[in-house]
Amino acid sequence: MERNLETRESAGGLLARRLAAAVPSGVANLFLALWIAFTLFTIAWVLISSFKTNRELFESVWSLPRGLNVQSYVKAWRISKMGNYFLNSLLLITFSTAGIVFVAAPAAYVLARVAFRGRQLVTNIFVSGMSIPQVLLLVPVFMLLRRFLLLDNLIGVGLVYVAVNLPFTIFMLISFFITLPVELEEASAIDGASPVRTFLTVMLPLAGPGIITAFIINFIWNWKEYFWPLVLISSDSKKTVSLGLYGLQGSMQYSADWVGLFAGCVIVMLPTLLLFAVMSKRIISGMTIGALKG
């Protein structure tokens, strides 16, 4: 029907129709291109500006740095103690993330593959934690850690990280374990292997990609976040890198050292951005898994 119409139109009419179809999609694509360019620009701009001096920055915010001024990095790393905070974060987040996966993987395995009474209930209790506002836990967790003498202590923050990330991690790992074929366990049982051994030598390696994804996503999330350290850590020497950056940003109103702050931003951004650059596909699919399977 439409084709017939087209053939009957004059050449000019056809051109107009083609243009009318092309212009909106051209505008739409231009908008998308601008969005992408803006996002790339912002990250590049922070990186470039961090190599300027404050004077260069205020002369022109758009110019390229005259030289590679690494002074801001030295200052941020040493004087603003971002180096200390970086080490704190690296230790805290590596251990707590390993802890999350270490306790979540066996739990998810059992919840995904063993039919026991109360399985649905236990799964629901874990997964429902995903929609509980963490700020509700603020005062009780504060009281609890104070009683355990874990306030202002990175171990305390680590334990909270494990607990608050269990709902998502268990949910995600269940969806990985559930896809593995049942025959694997049957074959193992016939071979006389124990369930623990089967889990460690057969199931865990097969769920490897899922477990690595869970580790990386939790690492990125906890690296990014500063809510819990903000309320649980008070000594300067125990700050995490995101909280340290928050402090650096707060002191800006007195120091006006913007390039130093940008250097701090790059120090905090770099690890997660590098992880993302290497494994963006895996990270994206892991982070969006909930909504797709839900």
Place this chain on the structure above:
Amino acid sequence: MNTWLKRIVVPFLAPAAILYLVFFVFPAVQSLWVSLHNWSGFTRDMTFIGVRNFTEALKDKTFHRVLMQSLGLVFFGGILTFCLSLFFTGLLGGKGRGKGFFRAVIFSPNVITMVALATLWGFIYNPRFGLLNSLLRALGLTRLAEVSWMGPDLVYWSILAAVVWIYVGFYTVLFMAGADKIPIAFYEAAKLEGAGNLRMFFTITFPLLWDVISMGIVYWIIDGFMQFEFYYAVSGSFPPIQIWTIPIYVVILAFGKRTPIYRMGYATAIAFYLLVIVTLLVTLSRKFLRRTAVEY
């Protein structure tokens, strides 16, 4: 088979269950008990006052204000985020080349610490030498370049725009993953019938994506009401009241900032209201948005 496996249920569940019970479930339940008390957090003088914290909140002008701001954030921010994300999904949906790159770039703000994003946006909106105003000046729009984007009149909307920029990446990628599952044959058939891109989006992509979209709405309600980190850091110092969210109000009530407040019981009562609101909205949207899944 199952009895063979059943032996491991308890030992495999125990570590996760214990940590979760002690550091999540117990505090969550205890929050209700805390919210029924008047308590400064440091002394033993925790006095039971029944539901007085909850009735006080109903009359609290600041709470009303913060609640309206959060609702506005979820509603207006949601409309903008979802329209833009669906628009980008439609544009990026069919193309194979470069799709992975676009996807990664658009998503990238979601892997950067909120403090760094807040610093960046703080500089973009800086009235004197900010990127936005200097761009406007370069374009000759001197009037517009005088605008104080972080001033009390505009700050709410300026920050909302930045938050939309962050979350559009997440939801675009989410919708694209859903759109990838739609069989290509549908689009081929539609093309043979002479359907344009727009038509294909509304007759194929949108209806078949509905399940993912409605799940995304649930996610956004939770995300939106829990906004804390970006808003708390973006002004560089004490956040102006125009950009307080419910979690920010809770933290300020509990620990104060500049001047200590330490109203632990009242803060927790407000957090409890947040839980009720989020649960209510999530349940409602689950009920009304979710149609039966389209089989294909």
